[in-house]
Amino acid sequence: MKRGAVYLFLCGVYLLYWSHAEYFADDWILMPLFRKASAGGAAGVWDLAVRAAENRIYEVFRMQWLSILFGYGVTWIGKYTPQVNFAMVLLLHLANAGLLCRALGRWGVDRGLAWLAGALFLVLPTSRFVLFTYFTNPFFVFAAFWVLLLLGERRWRLAAVLAVAGMFAGEQVFALLALGIPLAAVCLSGWRRAVPTTAAVWGAMGVAGGVYLGWINVQSPGEARRYEWVWRTFWNNVNLICQGWWNLTGLPADAPFRVTLTVAGVTLAVGAALLAAAVLRRAEKEGGAVSLGRVALFGAGGAVLGYGPTLWLAAGYPLRYHYVPTPFLAVLLAAGCWALGRRAALVSGGLLVGFFTLNAASEIRQCWIPAAERQRALEAEVRRLRGVEAGDFVAVIGEPFEFGTAQHFSLHSAETAGPFVEWATGVGPVTVARGLVYRPPGLALFLKWNHWRPLTDADLRRTHLLVRSRHGVFERPEWVAQDIGRGRFRALPLKGTADPGGVARAVLTREQLVLLGRRVYFP
C-alpha cells in the first residue's frame, strides 16, 4: 500500500465530524465582511484586503492578513458551506504531514521514522483544535514552512518568499521561520550549507516586517494581547502546556474528554495501527544517514522554537498554539519509538498511531459534535425569534461556554455572539448577552467578563430572552421577575408581551409568578 494512502486513511477519523461541520468563533466576525466584499465586486475584495492588511478588521495589531484572505478565497469558492472550509483544512493538514515526512527524508532521516513522524502529526491531539476552526488558522503558511524546509538550502529566493508568507499567518511562527533552516542544517547536515538561505530568509523577513510595521499596519503592536509578551507568564504557560499534553491524552479523570471505545473509533484505531505497523515493517530495510540523537535534537529544537514565542504571551494559552510545535513533538515521539529498536518501533509506532486515532474519535464525539449540534439548535432557535429589530437586546441563557476542548461555536465571546445573531436573524446591530442578572439597583445584561449593561424597563421591552433549560429545551419567557426584596417581585414584560392590565406595576410573590410556569424567568 502506498504510504500516502495510509495518511489519507489516518485523516479519515476526522470525517466523523464531516456532517457536523459548522462555522466557529471568529468565522462569525469575518463572514459578514466576506459577504460585503463579494457584494462589492473587485473593489470590495480590494477593500477587504486593505482592511485586513492595515489591521482595521479586529482593530488590534495582528499579522494575519494572509490567513484572512485565504479564508475569504476558500469561503467564496465554497459558497459559505462549512464542509468546504473543513475539507480545505483537512487537505492542508494532510499536506503538512506529507511535507514533514518528505522534508525529513530529504535531510537524510530514516524513511520509516520520517513517515511515523508525519503519521503521528496527523493524529496527535495537540494538532487537532485548529482543524475545526477555518478562517484564522496557520495551515497554508505553515505548509509553506515545510516546503521551505523541503527545499532546504538550495532555492534561497523561494525560501525567502515562503518565509515572508509565513510571517502573516497570524500565529507565533517567527522563531521557527527564522531559525528552522539553521536548526535543520545544524542537526541534520552541516550549518555552512544553510548560510546563504538563512541570510536570505532573515533579510526578507526583516525587510517585510519593517515595511509592514512602518507603512501598512495602522495599529499599535503593544495593544494586541496576542503579540504582548510578559515575563511573569513564562512558568504559567509552561505549566499550561504540560497540563495540556496530559489532559489531551484523554486519560486523566478530569480530562476534557475521555478515551472511550466505540465501534467506529475502535475500527479506525485498529485499522490505523495495523496499517502503520505494515508501513513501518516495509520501511525496515531503508536506513537513514542521520543519527537518532540528531533527529531527537531537531525535534526538541523545533518544539522549543514552536513553543518559544508563546511562552511569554499574556493572553492565556489557547489550544491552537500547540499546532505549530506539534510536528516536532511527533518527530520526538517517532525518535523515541526508534530508540527502542526497529522491531519495537514497529509495535510502539503502530500502537501510538492507533491510540491517538481512538483519542481523536473520542474527542470528536464528546466535544466537537455536541458543540456543533448545540450551535445548530441555537441557530434554529435564533431564527425563530420574532420581531427582532436593530438596537434590540438578545440574551441567551443556559448555553455552556465550552464542551471539553470545543468552545461554544458562537457564544464563547461577546465579539462573536453579536455577528452570529445578526447573521441568523438578518438584523443588526443587536446586543447579545450571555446572562440576565439582578445587579443592584436593577436588572442587567451580562455581556462578557466584568461587563454588564444595566437595563431599564424600556430596555426590557426591547429584549428577547432565550433560555436553554436544564433538560435541553429552549424556552422563550415572556416576563422577567425582578426581586424587590422580602420575597416580593415585579413581573416585567419582555419584547412582544402585552401588559394591558398593568401587571408590571403590581407587587407579586414568587409563588404567584411560579404559577405562570416557564413564561416567567427568574434571574
Next chain:
Amino acid sequence: MLLAGCGGPARAPEPCRNLVGATGWNIPPFAKVEQSGSILVEGDAEGAISQWVQKSKGVPVVVAVGYARVETATPLEPSDEDVTPKLWGGAVALANAYSRLWRGIESPHVQLRFTGREAASGAWKRFVTPPVETWRARALYPHFAFWGAKLAPGVKLRVAGLALVPAAEAVECPSLPAPQPVLESATPRQYEQDLEPDGAFEEPFTKREQAGQWVLGARYRQGKQRADRFLVAATEDGSDPRLSATSRVQTVLAHRGVEQWETTVPVRKEARPVRIAVAAAAWTAAGLRAQEPVFPAAWQKP
C-alpha cells in the same frame, strides 16, 4: 430499629436490595437510640452513625438513602428560606463513603438542610446521596456524619432509615426502611433537569366552610416527576390569581404515599367573585417549578 428496618440485607430481589445490615452499627455517645428505632441527637456532635459494609458482587453502583427531621423549641416561620444555620453550626451530612486501597476514605455526601417550611412541618425529610461506583471501593461506609455539629439549644435532630441500595431508582422501593410521615421531594433526575411535576389532580375537589375559612380538599396522583408541594392561589375580586396584586398563595407540602390533602383559605363571606387556582410544584436546581394550574369548579364563587 429503623436504621436497618424492614428492608434488611438478606436476599431481597434486585434492585431493591438493601446492603445495610440490621447489626454492626457504630452509635457514638452523643446519639440516643429511641424506642421507635430512630436516633436522637442533641447538643454537640462530632462523629458518625455508621456501618461498614462489604461490597457485593453484581452491584456496580450504590446510593445511600436516609431520613431526618427536626424539632425546635420555638416555632419556625414556614418559608422556603434555608434555616439550617439556625438549627446547628458545623455540618450534618448523609455520606455514601467508601475506603480505597492506599487512598483513605472518600465521602460523597449530601448535607442535611431544612427550609423553614420543612422544619416546621414536623415530617421526615428524605436525603439521597450521589452514587458511588463500587469498583473504586474496598469497603463501603454509609453513615450520618456530624462534622463539628453544635445543635442550637432546644433543637432535636432525629435520623432514621439509613439504607444502601444498588441504583438511584431503587430509592423508591417500598421494601426499604422508612419512617412516617415523609415529605415528598423531586427525584434526583427531576431536580437536576429542572422538570415540573407531571402528576394529575383527580376529582372530586371539595370545599367546606369552617369558622370563616374555606377548607379546600383535593386529590393528586403523583407522576414520574414528583410534586413536593401544592400552591393554592386565591383572589376575592375576580382577578387572575397568577398575576394579581391581591392574590394570596398558600403552600401545602406533599407527603409520600398520600394523595388526599386539605388546606384552609381565609375568604371573606361577602367576597365575590372568588377565583382559586391550584398547581402542583417542586423545588428543583433552578428554583420552584410549577405545573399548569387548574381552576377547580367546586372552589370558585361567581
